[in-house]
Amino acid sequence: MEIVILTIGTILTVVVAFFYNDYLNRKRIQEMxxxxxGGKPEYKDYDFDDIKILWKELKDERCKGDIDDITWNDLNMNDVFARINMCCSSIGEQYLYKSLRNTNFNSEKLNNLEEKIRYLDKNKNTRIDVQKKLLYIGKRNNNYHVVTFLKCLDSFKLNRCWIYYFLQIMLLIVLVLAVVFRNNYAYLFLGIVFFINISVYALMKNKYEINMDLMVAVQSVLQVSKEFTQKEETIFSEFKEYTGTINKLTHSMALINGRYQRQYTADFVELGAMYLTGAFLFDFIVYNRVIIQLEEKLTDILALLNLLGEIDMAISIASFRNSVPLYCLPEFCKENKIYYQELYNPLLDNPICNDFNLNTNCIITGSNASGKSTFIKAIAINGILAMNIHTCTAKSARISKAEIYTSMAIRDDLLAGDSYFVKEVKSLQRIIDIIEQDRFVVAIIDEILRGTNTKERVAASVAILRYLENKNCIVIVASHDIELIDLLKNSKYDNYYFCEKSENREVLFDYRIHKGVCKQNNAIKLLDLFGYPSAIVKEANKYSSIL
Known part of the structure; x- marks a missing residue:
């Protein structure tokens, strides 16, 4: 009796401990x-080769407006992605990246996204429940390759599947014969066929299991999608369109994935049983059947991936909006215009805000480190965020739909044999080529043609800017070259500047944009402040007055 009581007590203790541990784990996840x-994401070293897979695989080459690599890198958009990203799943991260890269403006799509953002921001319990489900998909390495797997399903099939059917039928036949005739020859034949089948199973099992990791990732997507079809909220209504596909594939995949997962938790007896049943090659046949079903429903599955990614991204955007000091929903206008009130760069923790109203081209001058580059990056980044995630880091924004191209952080390319100046020329040429197609472009250029001598730089810069002034674009140029202002005096270029003041042997910047032209320079002053020999500073001032 004591042994029975002890056994029951031990079982109850284990059961209680299991459920208590599960409770603590769920509580920890919810608290996290x-x-x-609404907080700032923690720094993480992202593998962008994995994150960009969805964008690359589903990219339509016919579509115009994707942010090109030069612009993306100029604007530190990987850092912008990291600042926004609070996604719980791999597909959410991939969808966010894809959305930031694609500026094919669609007002209906933005309105749909805004509805999801607002609902998930206001309804805390629903948001938490959704995030828990998205964590089930998670960010395992294989999950990032689901789209590649789906786009290349034919290459993941097991070759010569008819052999598995043949061997399966042969085993069934000789098994029946052995039961009927019960002689040594029948048993020998059964043993030979069984050995052949189990050998085929063992040899093919590794290839099959590599692919099964991707199958598990697809199943997690389908499982979460199925749970979303059962929700009544409007933002999940699109999932219901794919109920038939989800139910059919979930049933098929659960069967094969269940057997695959059990091998990691099974004891020796169950593992032996798996190999015995493996002799019927059932796993391989079902696997190929599931691949065929996935091929038939590929369009639906890709649509579900996008829907899940959008839900995850919407939560990240809602969190981002709660984490910044100021944000607004952009207003889009038909005229070519850029208007921001209290605009700032979202990558700055303590930003200085600026108002900016522009309906033509402009040249922004100013001293070193006065804020020109940070400001023009803020214009470009907010243009991208406005058109892609319906959010601007400003008090208000009224802008036109545009493709955004930059030429800023130029670097020479020794492997390609391109000098700094050649890289600049190519960077500017690509912008001119796009504008020549009469596509409205906001072109942002930092220190135009700085890679050559002053005389030719100014001459070529004026020629390029004159050529662009009557095109279908808004050109924003940041430059130290005051000569540009004089040579473009009667052109369609407004003038703005950033400046600084000296105080107690310090250079103080206000990082505010002003209308007009900045005539002061601080390069020589900075030499003095950083402790250069007085002879150098004196000589520099002498030549500055002559030039």
Whole structure:
């Protein structure tokens, strides 16, 4: 009796401990979700080769407007992605990256996204429940390759599947014969066929299991999608369109994935049983059948991936909006215009805000480190955020739909044999080529043609800017070359500047943009402040007055 009581007590203790541990784990996850929302994401070293897979695989070459690599890198858009990203799943991260890269403006799509953002921001319990489900998909390495797997399903099939059917039928036949005739020859034949089948199973098992990791990732997507079809909220209504596909594939995949997962938790007896049943090659046949079903429903599955990614991204955007000091929903206008009130760069923790109103081209002058580059990056980044995630880091924004191209952080390319100046020329040429197609472009250029001598730089810069002034574009140029202002005096270029003041042997910047032209320079002053020999400073001032 004591042994029975002890056994029951031990079982109850294990059961209680299991459920208590599960409770603590769920509580920890919920607290983590609540704590992270509305905060600044922690720094993480992202593998962007994996994150960009969805964008690359589903990219339509016929579509115009994708942010090109030069612009993306000029604007530190990987850092912008990291600042926004609070996604719980790999597909959410990939969809966010894809959305930031694609500026094919669609007002209906933006309105749909805004509805999701607002609902998930206001309804905390629903948001937490959604995030828990998205964590089930997670960010395992294989999950990032689901789209590649789906786009290349034919290459993942097991070759010569008819052999597995043949061997399966042969085993069934000789098994029946052995039961009927019960003689040594029948048993020998059964043993030979069984050995052949189990050998085929063992040899093909590794290839099959590599692919099964991707199958598990697809199943997690389908499982979460199925749970979203059962929700009544409007933002999940699009999932219901794919109920038939989800139910059919979930049933098929659960069967094969269940057997695959059990091998990691099974004891020796169950593993032996798996190999015995493996002799019927059932796993391989079902696997190929599932691949065929996935091929038939590929369009639906890709649509579900996008829907899940959008839900995850919407939560990240809601969190981002709660984490910044100021944001607004952009207003889009038909005229070519850029208007921001209290605009700032979202990558700055303590930003200085600026108002900016522009309906033509402009040249922004100013001293070194006065804020020109940071400001023009803020214009470009907010243009991208406005058209892609319906959010601007400003008090208000009224802008036109545009493709955004930059030429800023130029570097020479020794492997390609391109000098700094050649890289500049190519960077500017690509912008001119796009503008020549009469596509409205906001072109942002930092220190135009700085890679050559002053005389030719100014001459070529004026020629390029004159050529662009009557095109279908807004050109914003930041430059130290005051000569540009004089040579473009009667052109369609407004003038703005950033400046600084000296105080107690310090150069103080206000990082405010002003209308007009900046005539002061601080390069020589900085030499003095950083302790250069007085002889150098004196000589520099002498030549400055002559030039």
């Amino acid at each position: 979700i609540i704590q992270r929302f």
